[in-house]
Amino acid sequence: MSARVVTVAQQKGGAGKTTLLVQLATALAAEGRKVAVVDIDPQATLTGWMRIREHEARSVPELRFAMVGGWRLGVELDRLVREVELVLVDTPPHAESEAKGAVRRADLVLVPCQPSPADLWASRATFDLAAKEARPARLVWMRVPPRGRAVEEARAAVARAGWPVAAAELANRQAYVASFAKGLGVVEAEPKGAAAQEVRALVRELAALL
Numbered sequence: 001m002s003a004r005v006v007t008v009a010q011q012k013g014g015a016g017k018t019t020l021l022v023q024l025a026t027a028l029a030a031e032g033r034k035v036a037v038v039d040i041d042p043q044a045t046l047t048g049w050m051r052i053r054e055h056e057a058r059s060v061p062e063l064r065f066a067m068v069g070g071w072r073l074g075v076e077l078d079r080l081v082r083e084v085e086l087v088l089v090d091t092p093p094h095a096e097s098e099a100k101g102a103v104r105r106a107d108l109v110l111v112p113c114q115p116s117p118a119d120l121w122a123s124r125a126t127f128d129l130a131a132k133e134a135r136p137a138r139l140v141w142m143r144v145p146p147r148g149r150a151v152e153e154a155r156a157a158v159a160r161a162g163w164p165v166a167a168a169e170l171a172n173r174q175a176y177v178a179s180f181a182k183g184l185g186v187v188e189a190e191p192k193g194a195a196a197q198e199v200r201a202l203v204r205e206l207a208a209l210l
């Protein structure tokens with residue numbers, strides 16, 4: 001059977017695309033899954049994390065990795081889906097055309113979104129794109145503060161828009177930033193921490209969807 005493809009997409013830069021992808025990839029690999037990560041973002045943040053992982057991280061599961069231009073993604077995916085169980089694709093903050101190919105090939109599109117008006121406005125473009133390509137999509141709340149009016153308003157706005165939302169959320173935690181800097185995920189750097197629990201909950205939820 002060929003691998004499932006999960007594309008992480010969101011028009012807004014800094015929403016948490018690369019963070020989300022890295023955390024999911026490492027948590028899945030820790031469960032023994034064969035995972036590939038693909039960077040089509042010219043900013044190459046995922047590529048930078050992968051370099052650190054390859055050079056400094058010791059005794060961690062191997063991740064297959066490819067950095068390709070968006071136009072070459074199809075060819076790369078054709079190859080990777082035969083070699084692994086799951087492929088995660090990291091995308092640039094998109095003008096529609098750039099992310100289209102990655103969304104089109106996805107079995108599931110994840111849309112990381114911080115509880116802020118700017119992230120919410122930008123999410124619409126990604127959900128519209130996923131709908132146009134008839135791909136299922138889930139919003140994943142990122143950097144959620146413990147409580148507050150802004151969070152409640154953001155949740156209400158998403159409910160009004162009718163976008164499907166993952167129940168598991170990633171809170172605003174230094175653990176995500178610190179693990180990234182070491183080429184690790186939180187399940188590797190702090191396996192007993194609250195962040196690792198959040199990521200594992202999200203993995204369980206996504207496994208049921210895929």
Ligand SMILES: Nc1ncnc2c1ncn2[C@@H]1O[C@H](COP(=O)(O)OP(=O)(O)O)[C@@H](O)[C@H]1O
Nearest residue numbers: 013014015016017018019143170171172173176
């Ligand atoms: N859940 C989180 N908690 C704390 N910081 C986060 C979280 N998610 C993302 N960040 C930080 O936000 C910034 C942007 O995240 P990044 O994943 O690079 O976004 P994108 O790939 O969408 O541009 C980074 O500095 C990252 O460390």
Ligand SMILES: [Mg+2]
Nearest residue numbers: 017018041045
């Ligand atoms: Mg990124």
